Amino acid sequence: MSTPPHQPPQQGGYGTPNPYGAQSPYGQPQFPQQAPYPPHPQQGHPQPGYGGQPPHPQPPYTQQPYPGPGGPAGWGAPPPPKKKNNAGLIVGITLAVIAAVLGLSWFGNNVVGGGESFPAAEYRLTVPPTLLDGRYKLADDRSAATQDQLAGTSEKTIKDAKSAVAQYTSASGTGVLVISGLHGRIADPDAARDKLLSGAGDADGTTVAVPAKDVTPAGSEVPVSCQVLVTEQAGGGGKATLPVCAWADDNTSASVALVTPETATKSPEEIDLKAVAEATVKVREETRRPIG
Numbered sequence: 001m002s003t004p005p006h007q008p009p010q011q012g013g014y015g016t017p018n019p020y021g022a023q024s025p026y027g028q029p030q031f032p033q034q035a036p037y038p039p040h041p042q043q044g045h046p047q048p049g050y051g052g053q054p055p056h057p058q059p060p061y062t063q064q065p066y067p068g069p070g071g072p073a074g075w076g077a078p079p080p081p082k083k084k085n086n087a088g089l090i091v092g093i094t095l096a097v098i099a100a101v102l103g104l105s106w107f108g109n110n111v112v113g114g115g116e117s118f119p120a121a122e123y124r125l126t127v128p129p130t131l132l133d134g135r136y137k138l139a140d141d142r143s144a145a146t147q148d149q150l151a152g153t154s155e156k157t158i159k160d161a162k163s164a165v166a167q168y169t170s171a172s173g174t175g176v177l178v179i180s181g182l183h184g185r186i187a188d189p190d191a192a193r194d195k196l197l198s199g200a201g202d203a204d205g206t207t208v209a210v211p212a213k214d215v216t217p218a219g220s221e222v223p224v225s226c227q228v229l230v231t232e233q234a235g236g237g238g239k240a241t242l243p244v245c246a247w248a249d250d251n252t253s254a255s256v257a258l259v260t261p262e263t264a265t266k267s268p269e270e271i272d273l274k275a276v277a278e279a280t281v282k283v284r285e286e287t288r289r290p291i292g
Helices: 087-101 142-148 190-200 271-285
Strands: 123-124 135-142 158-170 178-186 206-214 224-231 237-250 253-260 288-290
Touching: 123 158, 123 178, 123 253, 142 158, 158 271, 178 190, 178 271, 190 206, 190 224, 190 237, 190 253, 224 271, 237 271, 271 288
Parallel strands: none
Antiparallel strands: 123 288, 135 158, 158 178, 178 253, 206 224, 224 237, 237 253
16 A cells, blocks of 8 residues: 655645745636735735635735626626716707707798788897706807898798797706797787797607697786697607797797706606796796897
8 A cells, every 4th residue: 555645735726836925826727707816925825725716815905895786897797777868869859950840941931911910129039148047058049040041031920020049058968948939020929829830840850749739827928839749860869859839929939949858758748838838938038128
């Protein structure tokens, strides 16, 4: 009977001794996911663990905690899905709204007729630096550009029209308010208000989800009508719900679209049109100014 050879006292499990006293990490194929821990200078030579594993490191190591779901890549747990940010979608859609949905393309379909009684020009529609008590700041004034659309054209119930089209952005940068309208001498305010809403619904990529109806807030000096549109960006960029309200009086007529990430993702039937109508009345108070 032969005597088994004597094993070196510092070698445990698999692998060969490291010249610095730590076990080589290459000898642990059964635990490929565990990273080796280098010895601390004050600990001396580590003792082998069960099955050749290195022992757990002792302080003063700063050991990274094992992350749970959503931890860094490489730990085997995928990160949680990012919450969808609709801010870019909203801005893209509302820019299209300025160009088409709430534009003045409806104006100029008819020449000035005879016999209409036009009111005196007493008020104008302005584009102030802020709206809704400063909550929305002016981002893009398109009045001069859209005024070119009115050059040489006329509507049979509107004279001397001047455009006022602008986009405002909330302090957070995600909410958008768009006003599109004009001032002049308006012989039939009800017809002007209806045309603003019908023109918005006829724009490309836009469908009327909730038809126009009277949503005049208590205390308003003029009727306010509102509808809900669903707009789609070109190239399948996504859809958004877009509430629009409009007013018209003897001198001013405008539509107001107020959209946030919350309203953009709601179903059209869930939109609080009363709140949008109240905001529209407030916009009228802040943009309508006496001439002179």
